[in-house]
Amino acid sequence: MSSPASGPPATSPEAPWPVRTVARKVAGWIDRLGAVWVEGQLTQVNARHGTGTAFLVLRDPAADVSLTLTCPIGLVRAADVPVTEGSRVIVHGRPAFFLGRGTFSLRVDEIRSVGIGELLARIERLRKLLAAEGLFDTARKRRLPFLPHRIGLITGRASAAEHDVVSNAGARWPAVQFRICHTATQGALAVAQLIDALEMLDRDPDTDVIVIARGGGSVEDLLPFSDEALCRAVAVARTPVVSAIGHEPDTPLLDHVADLRCSTPTAAGRTIVPDWAEESARVAQLRGRARRALAGWVERERRLLDSLRGRPVLADPTRELDRRLRELLTLRGTLRGTTRRSLAERAAETGHLRSRLTSLGPAATLARGYAVVQRLPDDAGAGDAPHVLRSVMDAPTGARLRIRLADGAIAAVVPGPEPA
Structure with a gap:
């Protein structure tokens, strides 16, 4: 038989292997595996009386994989712990391939039960x-x-x-x-x-x-x-x-x-589900609380509206307007009287000021017999505008004068100085 490194011998449709050759090669490869320890759970135990071999099925607890076991029936009956379906066990045996039936099984020579402690x-x-x-x-x-x-x-x-x-x-x-x-x-x-x-x-x-x-x-x-x-x-x-x-x-x-x-x-x-009776009672309780809260709120708002409606401003809305109108009319009358008095006072004050101004003005002085003497401009270079004389020195002989009286003015010429 060829080694794994060299690969399997070539076959072809013209040179196929017979079944017996394939079976022998598979059996040879399986025999090379040697003895192994295997753990699993027994799903089937067939140990009939009168037979020398017991047939068992060992299944992987975590995967959908099973293995057929064969062992002497005495090994099953002599076990310290009964070998039954569902038992967790550890077995020792050699893999075997039966040429006649073309089946694989594990030939067991020792069975140990997995204890509770393990x-x-x-x-x-x-x-x-x-x-x-x-x-x-x-x-x-x-x-x-x-x-x-x-x-x-x-x-x-x-x-x-x-x-x-x-x-x-x-x-x-x-x-x-x-x-x-x-x-x-x-x-x-x-x-x-x-x-x-x-x-x-x-x-x-x-x-x-x-x-x-x-x-x-x-x-x-x-x-x-x-x-x-x-x-x-x-x-x-x-x-x-x-x-x-x-x-x-x-x-x-x-x-x-x-x-x-x-x-x-x-x-x-x-x-996983709530209790219908408890939830119904809770809903009824919440509805009652909501009803009472709503009724209390409505009652408070109703009292507030009654209080607002009972206030004078809402009982007679035009009453406040009328009061304000009366205050406005009173203030308007007061303003008019104050304005008239202020105007009269200002008119009297203006009359007094006018009288004082009249009595203190030059016209009143002239009316009492006084006169205002102005020197008129002449060719002697006295100036371009007449000016009031304040000294005899300002009126030399021959100077032309303008004498302003209460009812008019007269012209005059200075004839000469007078003795003091």
């Missing part, structure tokens, strides 16, 4: 891993809608958990709607079915919240709800997920990843 230790390691990745953080958890349009329920068929969730939710809100997906809740098929149902409900636009519910059970029974694949599927779901697994002491990893953890399916039914 399972719990693995769950604890997975819990620390998921917590370190932030899948348990409260910041990423979403709030449930107050009144979901439709609730997706993932649970076992005809299970007590289904009855508890549906009956309690219906008792609180009779119009609640469910979309129920029945899956296995324990065993090797549980994880794959739970993930499929979760993804289907998550794609449904009418589903507002998803509830994963199961009754109580042993640690082995609740193992699917601590599976890493299921926890990661819940973490990436867009729809809020409620975990309602087992009883109060049961805390699978799903409780930490889900958006809300309910201790029992009954508690989930009472949590």
Whole structure:
């Protein structure tokens, strides 16, 4: 048989391999694998009396992959822990390919049961891993809608958990709607079915919240709800997920990843929907408070309007206008009287000033016998304008004078000086 580096021998339509050759080559490659340790969950155990070989099916808990096992029937019957369907085991064997039937199986020579302590230790390691990745953080958890349009329920068929969730939710809100997906809740098929149902409900636009519910059970029974694949599927779901697994002491990893953890399916039914009676009473209470508040507001506004309407300015709107009109007429009369008195006083004062001006003016002085003597201009260069004489020195002999009297003026010529 050729080595892997050289590649398989060439074949052609003219030179094909017979079936036996292919089977022998495949068997040879499988024989080279040697003995291996494999862990999984038993989904089928066929150990009939009278036969020397037991046939088992080992399934991967996190994937849809199974493997056929064959072992001496005494190995199954002599095991310290009963080998039953659903058991978590570790087997040791060699891969084998049977030429006659062209089938692959694992020839087992040792079977060990995975104990509770080991399972719990693995769950604890997975819990620390998921917590370190932030899948348990409260910041990423979403709030449930107050009144979901439709609730997706993932649970076992005809299970007590289904009855508890549906009956309690219906008792609180009779119009609640469910979309129920029945899956296995324990065993090797549980994880794959739970993930499929979760993804289907998550794609449904009418589903507002998803509830994963199961009754109580042993640690082995609740193992699917601590599976890493299921926890990661819940973490990436867009729809809020409620975990309602087992009883109060049961805390699978799903409780930490889900958006809300309910201790029992009954508690989930009472949590996901509001209570119709309580909400009705609350609405009635709020309506009463609103009615009282509105009535109080109306009464206050009515009293305010009555108070405004009772004021004199609103009882007789023209009354204030009439009062203002009377004040305006009074002020106008006062202004007129004050103006007349002021004008009379100013006229009297003007008359007095005129009399004083008349008595002190030059005309009055002239009327009492006085005269104003002015020197007229002459050719002697006395000036261009007449001016009042204030000294005899200003009137030389021959100077022409103008003497102004009370009733007119006369001209005169200075004949000569007179003795003093």
